[in-house]
Amino acid sequence: MGSARITVIGTGYVGLTTGACLASLGHRVTCVDVDEVKVARLAAGRVDILEPGLEELVSRGLAAGRLSFAVGSRGSVWNAQAVFLCVPTPMGARGAADLRAVEAVVDEIAGTLPPGCVVITKSTVPVGTAQRIRDRLGRSDVPVVANPEFLREGTAVSDFLNPDRIVVGSDDEAAARRVAALYADLAAPTVVTDAASAELVKYAANCFLAMKLSYVNAMAELCERLGADILSVTEGMGYDHRIGRAFLKPGPGWGGSCLPKDTHALVQVAESVGFDFSLLSAAIGENIAQRDRIVAKIAGAVGGSLAGARIGVLGLAFKAGTNDLRDSPALSVTSMLAAHGAEVTAYDPAIGGDLPGMRLVDDPYQVAKGADAIVVLTEWDEFRRLDWSYLADLMHGDAVVDTRNLLDPPAILAVGLCWLGLGRPRVRARATA
Structure with a gap:
């Protein structure tokens, strides 16, 4: 895709890292949030998240003119080639992911997205969310791609710029490959698959790690007893x-x-x-x-x-x-x-x-x-x-x-x-x- 015009919605841990890193790869990125005070601080290069290298990356992006910050989603997507959804998906009722923030953003931008723009879920979302977003957008000219993040707090910038793999999934393979092309300079192994599989990869990886940690904690208790x-x-x-x-x-x-x-x-x-x-x-x-x-x-x-x-x-x-x-x-x-x-x-x-x-x-x-x-x-x-x-x-x-x-x-x-x-x-x- 070369140098792309990208809008990142959400400036939390995932959104800010995603936006700053994509700008460092040469893309023109606008990061959007609803919090006016937070946007003003970020526009001044002030990062409140404790994450090594992130504040420096934000400052370099601002200085180079490749990174900007704005309030409100609707006015920030009209000329975007790719829109990343990086809003919270907290634990909701009975442990299920709460997608209300995702749905609210989709409703807000549905009528403003330019034809051919790719909507990308970066937040961790359950299987079926890409289809759910497509249905909610009601736009046959706007493909939806799942592109889960694999960022560890404390090493997020390094993880983004030196990934073990990049996963993109969509029922529109051409759209998935367009998103994969955004990361071309990283030369990382890339998995291009369907949306459901891409959405499940993130859960499968994190849950495996959780089970591994629980296992070693149980083994530690057994060691003490034996x-x-x-x-x-x-x-x-x-x-x-x-x-x-x-x-x-x-x-x-x-x-x-x-x-x-x-x-x-x-x-x-x-x-x-x-x-x-x-x-x-x-x-x-x-x-x-x-x-x-x-x-x-x-x-x-x-x-x-x-x-x-x-x-x-x-x-x-x-x-x-x-x-x-x-x-x-x-x-x-x-x-x-x-x-x-x-x-x-x-x-x-x-x-x-x-x-x-x-x-x-x-x-x-x-x-x-x-x-x-x-x-x-x-x-x-x-x-x-x-x-x-x-x-x-x-x-x-x-x-x-x-x-x-x-x-x-x-x-x-x-x-x-x-x-x-x-x-x-x-x-x-x-x-x-």
Whole structure:
């Protein structure tokens, strides 16, 4: 398609990354949102999303004149050759994807789209959405293409510009290939297929990863009961090329903006066609159980009862490298701690302001003051470099619960603290004579 005129509707995590990256590939991109204040900030090059490289990419696109921002969809699509729908599709009733935002945008732009313009779903949408959009548009001259995103928070720009694969699907193969051509400079493997298959690819990939994470968390629990070490177990598994090493690290559970809603949505899609996806349902249940196990581990570390216990928490974002709190397992755990009567003091390098059920501080050492236990819930690398001797002096108790297996146990042991990881032997300091 060469240099194309593109409109990206939605300037959230997916939309802004998509727009900025497409502009960096030489396309002329207008990113649209309904929030006038947000649009003004973006037009000034101010990016509120914590995503490495994104603000720089936005600034370069603005300076080059290839990237612009506007309020309102209808007036921004009249000359577009491609329109990307990047609006939220949150979890709705009984876990199904809520498509109201998608439908509202389609209704708004239906009469303004120029003939031949391609409408592209970038948001994660259930199978059948492309057909649903076609019916809603009522335009035989406007093809619809599914082009799911595979962006990881914290590495989104790199993921977009260095993709493992590009998936495009439509019942109009020519339209699908036009969309694939937008990414020609990336020279990535491209899967061109029908719309239903393309829509299902995203769910299939995310749900597989969720099941893999639930599996390794269950294995970590089994290691603790059998006296095995999960690090050795996953190392032995990871060398098998059929399995690989990715997503084999235990933690407090999976969360974020994608895996929880996508797993529930696929279960609902399966039920709609009479298929009991019990394997995926079990993975969801295991994820909930993992958070219960973490809370029980913390309770055990402070003597069995959390009532009145002072817990210092390191990390609240659902993963390091982002300020995203959506469905964060860390927030679930801290909420459960507070519900059991614990006094929670928390620190996260990317999170500020006030959060219910805890005292949020701006210095990691403040979480240790009088704490009965310190709990690592997000794998920020800076926690490895903390002065644990100083932390030990500030604490009332001696327990460090490392739900990410992030820290160096001997270093914790050396300052007289007890280290508890996931799926690993408990390490306690020797009593001095």
